[in-house]
Amino acid sequence: MIAPLLHVTGLSKRFGGFVALNDVSLQVAPGERLGLIGPNGSGKSTLVNCMSGTLVNDRGRVQFDGRVLDGLPPHRRAYLGLARSFQLPRPFSSLSVRDNMRIPLLYTAAVRAGRQRAENEIRERTEELLRVVGLIDKADARPIDLTQVDMRKLELARAMAADPKLLIADEAMAGLSNAEVDDILGLLMRLNAQGISIILIEHIMKAVMAFSQRLVVLVSGNKIADGAPSEVIRNDHVVRAYLGQ
Template sequence: MAEPLLQVDQVGKRFGGFVALDGINLAVAPGERLGLIGPNGSGKSTLVNCICGALHNESGSVRFDGQAIDGMAAHQRTILGLARSFQLPRPFHSLSVAENLHVPLLYAVRARFGSHLSAREINDHCIEYLRLVGLDAKAHKRPRDLTQVEMRKLELARAIAAEPKLLIADESMAGLSHSEVEDILKLLVRLNERGITIILIEHIMSAVMSFSQRLVVLVSGKKIADGDPAEVVRNPEVEKAYLG
């Protein structure tokens, strides 16, 4: 395996007496499509928060693109090329759809070394990403005027606009219809084809199975399986975690 883009070593996180993450190890290769699953409360979102800097891990270390990022603020990690979408869309309500995308372009992409974007270029990038997710016709609308699926697309588009090396999509398909799930999946595959490494956290197993090249399963803050998706779902421990 090539040098991992993301390397998580023995990461642990507690909330008072509750152990949310218990020595998690994870390596993600550049260009990989990784599925991360687990029952509710298994620690998926906590792991994402520790990777992205919204929470700080108490033990272990996180390396991204060959650099230790423990203790680094979330915005610095985004500038490095690590972007996420949130489980529940968190748009900037006072800004238009297009302006929502201007934010990562202005702050993350411009701050990245060697990136000098003019206002025109920012606008062009913004239109390109909105077209990619099919929201270009709604560029001047406010997020409150969008439907549920459009809101999720905006959430993804904003993460993409940070022009990341690694995108973590946290339950981007929750509550969507079958055709809407297909739309988002196609979008994620297109992004991966552009060279973006993707970690997909999802409960919709059909989506995870069709998207992931590798599957990791968390249960009660521990990693219980890691490997080929078809093999992982047949793992007795995984079956027990899901079916009891």
């Protein structure tokens, strides 16, 4: 078996007396598409935050690309190739769409490439990425003038600008129409085809099933299933967690 790109072992996180994550372990192989599902409050976002460094886990270890990430701030993890999009889009509201792209290009992408891009290279790369996500016509708009789906595209484009090895898409499709979901899903598939591993956190089962090669289920901070999507959704524990008994 090839060495995993992301290797999470025994991750635990408490908020006061509330156990948000309890001894969660999971692996992501290079180029893999992993779906992460679970009811609201099951700890999905906490897991994402611990992996990306926004939160500090109490116990356990996160390894990425052969390196232990514990203690590294989020920007250092981004430099190693771990990118994330936020559940609620968080654009830089005083910058145009174009200049929003400039931030990861000036920082993460520059560190990852080992050099600073020239101004015309930044423009080219920005336009290339905006074309991929279909935002090129709105390059000079302010984030406040964007629709929900465009805002999510910007969020993904910004994550892509960092040239990641692994992209964690935290509910990138929540609240979108069917056609828009397909739009974003196609985008993620194209990214994956370029060799980027993707963790998709999503409630829309149709999208998760179509996208994932493997499915991980979290319930109340515990991992209760991990395997092929078709098997996982037949799992008794999963059915019980989602439908009650």
